[in-house]
Amino acid sequence: MTTTSTLSTVDTSTLRERAAAIKKQVLANLDHYLVETEKQVTAHGGHVVFAQTVDDAVDYILLLAKERGVEHFVGARATNLANDKQALRNEIEALGSDLGSYLAGRARQPDASASYQLERLLAAGIGITGANFVVADAGAICLAEDDDFGRRASAAPKIHVAVAGIEKIIPRTRDLAVFLRLLSARFPGHVSLLSGPRRTDELDGPEEFVLILLDGGRSAILADAAKRELLQCIRCGACLARCPVTPVGQMGALTRLLTPPHTASPLVHASTLCGACGEACPVKIDLPRILVALRHDDRLALGGWRAWLLRGWAFVMLRPRLYEFLGLMARAFWPAAWKGAKPAAKSFRQLWRGKGR
Amino acid sequence: MAKRVSLFVTCMVDQLLPKAGLAMAEVLERAGFDVEFREAQTCCGLPAYQAGCSSQARAVGSHFLNTFVDADYVVVPSTGCAGMLSRDLPHLFPDDPSARTAAQTLSTRVWEFSRFLLEVAKVDSLGARFPHRVTYFDTCCSVPAQAGPRTLLQKVKDLDYVELDGPPECCGFGGLFRWHAPQEADAMTQKQMSRILASKASHVVGLDVGCLLQLREALERGKHAVQTLHLAEVLANQ
Numbered sequence: 001m002t003t004t005s006t007l008s009t010v011d012t013s014t015l016r017e018r019a020a021a022i023k024k025q026v027l028a029n030l031d032h033y034l035v036e037t038e039k040q041v042t043a044h045g046g047h048v049v050f051a052q053t054v055d056d057a058v059d060y061i062l063l064l065a066k067e068r069g070v071e072h073f074v075g076a077r078a079t080n081l082a083n084d085k086q087a088l089r090n091e092i093e094a095l096g097s098d099l100g101s102y103l104a105g106r107a108r109q110p111d112a113s114a115s116y117q118l119e120r121l122l123a124a125g126i127g128i129t130g131a132n133f134v135v136a137d138a139g140a141i142c143l144a145e146d147d148d149f150g151r152r153a154s155a156a157p158k159i160h161v162a163v164a165g166i167e168k169i170i171p172r173t174r175d176l177a178v179f180l181r182l183l184s185a186r187f188p189g190h191v192s193l194l195s196g197p198r199r200t201d202e203l204d205g206p207e208e209f210v211l212i213l214l215d216g217g218r219s220a221i222l223a224d225a226a227k228r229e230l231l232q233c234i235r236c237g238a239c240l241a242r243c244p245v246t247p248v249g250q251m252g253a254l255t256r257l258l259t260p261p262h263t264a265s266p267l268v269h270a271s272t273l274c275g276a277c278g279e280a281c282p283v284k285i286d287l288p289r290i291l292v293a294l295r296h297d298d299r300l301a302l303g304g305w306r307a308w309l310l311r312g313w314a315f316v317m318l319r320p321r322l323y324e325f326l327g328l329m330a331r332a333f334w335p336a337a338w339k340g341a342k343p344a345a346k347s348f349r350q351l352w353r354g355k356g357r
Numbered sequence: 358m359a360k361r362v363s364l365f366v367t368c369m370v371d372q373l374l375p376k377a378g379l380a381m382a383e384v385l386e387r388a389g390f391d392v393e394f395r396e397a398q399t400c401c402g403l404p405a406y407q408a409g410c411s412s413q414a415r416a417v418g419s420h421f422l423n424t425f426v427d428a429d430y431v432v433v434p435s436t437g438c439a440g441m442l443s444r445d446l447p448h449l450f451p452d453d454p455s456a457r458t459a460a461q462t463l464s465t466r467v468w469e470f471s472r473f474l475l476e477v478a479k480v481d482s483l484g485a486r487f488p489h490r491v492t493y494f495d496t497c498c499s500v501p502a503q504a505g506p507r508t509l510l511q512k513v514k515d516l517d518y519v520e521l522d523g524p525p526e527c528c529g530f531g532g533l534f535r536w537h538a539p540q541e542a543d544a545m546t547q548k549q550m551s552r553i554l555a556s557k558a559s560h561v562v563g564l565d566v567g568c569l570l571q572l573r574e575a576l577e578r579g580k581h582a583v584q585t586l587h588l589a590e591v592l593a594n595q
Contacts, residue, residue: 244526244527244529244545244548245527245534245538245541245545269408269409269533269536269537270534270537270538270541271531271534272527272529272530272531272532272534272542272545273407273531273532274526274527274531276526276527292406292407292409292445294409295407295408295409296409296411297409300409301409301410302409302410306533306536307410310404310405310408310410310413311410311413313404313405313413314405314410314413314416314417316399317368317399317400317402317417318399318416318417318420320396320397320398320399323368323399327371327372330372341373341570341574342373343372343373344372344373344374344375344376346375347371347372347375348366348370348371348372348375348378348379348394349371349394349396350375351375351379352378352379352382352394
């Protein structure tokens with residue numbers, strides 16, 4: 001008997017179009033989807049907290065822990081978060097902001113498995129996870145993992161706190177059929193759709209569920225037409241995998257927009273703009289265009305001799321006769337040792353005139 | 358009356374690889390076009406645009422606009438410059454509606470050389486002959502494999518076409534990239550050079566002069582006999 005997966009027969013380009021369209025639609029109506037998410041999470045017995053900054057999220061969790069008398073936390077990435085505000089801060093920042101979501105599993109310590117033993121998790125009062133997607137109509141979060149540590153951290157402790165950037169919202173449960181397929185070359189090993197705390201007829205799950213929706217500079221990115229597309233990112237890492245340069249560097253330069261102080265790093269210049277990242281992106285973010293737009297940001301503009309060289313270059317390029325004269329000078333006085341970009345013996349325009357045109 | 362085509366040879370072809378420009382003119386004439394060269398032309402503005410120097414890019418972009426505003430077709434031998442002119446030129450004038458409109462109109466008349474042959478001139482064979490083993494290197498800003506130049510190469514008589522192994526990848530040129538990451542640039546070029554050498558081709562053909570010069574320098578430094586050629590040089594050969 002032959003079985004054919006329906007998913008594998010779907011054309012990826014159709015999926016990418018669909019994914020990009022859904023993301024654009026959510027971002028254009030984010031105010032509506034935030035309200036809808038809160039409504040549905042509440043209807044399922046959970047609680048939504050809006051955090052302006054990572055520090056707000058950290059403060060909320062510490063306050064919650066104090067109120068509930070919780071001493072031990074576990075996170076989906078790190079297990080020893082108790083009484084260490086900075087560790088908690090790093091965890092939240094990573095879960096909510098950078099490539100922490102799906103890639104979190106790969107960044108864990110090799111001995112993590114032991115730390116995620118059930119006893120440790122049960123002893124923890126609060127389990128903190130990220131969310132790959134926040135599903136508005138179900139009031140749920142979706143975790144996609146290769147292992148099941150996030151699932152364990154969400155289910156065993158009494159309180160489950162999920163931290164998600166506001167851009168992680170997708171409208172409907174059925175949209176997961178599009179996004180989960182694009183998240184990785186192979187389907188994630190563990191997919192959990194978690195909504196609200198444990199019901200009375202359920203055997204396990206947390207007693208309390210809190211979804212922290214983190215702004216963390218995202219509304220500012222949303223307001224900036226040149227960068228807005230970045231919020232379509234589903235943190236799949238395809239751009240990193242395809243980049244021929246130093247992928248973590250430049251694409252990291254973009255994701256740094258999502259962490260304080262919300263400015264890209266000078267690494268945006270360290271790209272050849274070859275376009276591989278944009279081609280690879282499953283939600284069709286025009287990454288090379290955004291890299292160029294960021295280079296035009298005053299804070300990242302070229303400085304020093306490079307800026308002066310480009311000013312000089314423009315001065316020459318606006319004056320065809322000066323341009324030609326300098327070309328002649330370069331030919332006449334080119335040091336023999338400089339082989340790389342040695343000018344040709346005659347320029348095109350000299351040769352063209354020589355042909356009697 | 359034959360249609361008129363304006364060459365924009367780009368500053369790099371003008372100064373560093375003029376034979377690619379001459380070959381392009383020859384092929385276009387053979388395809389039945391009147392070819393003109395406007396002496397006021399210099400650069401498209403790409404270096405400043407990519408470096409984030411808006412005002413310099415705008416100034417040089419305006420110069421291009423003024424030089425070619427009444428051209429019917431502007432044909433460009435470099436994918437990088439063609440991309441700048443057909444895609445990004447209007448973005449240089451966010452606050453100047455009349456310049457932006459003019460740039461939008463002109464940008465639709467700018468053609469990269471191989472696309473012009475296939476889509477406007479609608480010729481894929483011009484009687485070229487090139488009895489060598491040739492490979493094609495997918496050049497700048499065009500990571501998905503380019504079908505057009507392969508079609509054109511495979512129509513060339515006696516040409517033994519060989520494909521490079523693996524997916525297309527950047528050569529490491531990238532304008533001012535070397536300023537920011539010289540070691541990475543070298544590593545990328547070496548990697549692409551290995552792919553080219555593995556193909557055992559005697560000639561590697563490309564459509565962006567930046568990439569071709571980057572590869573040529575690495576091949577010469579490594580004392581390899583492989584020649585770099587612009588597609589027009591192969592098509593002009595008879």
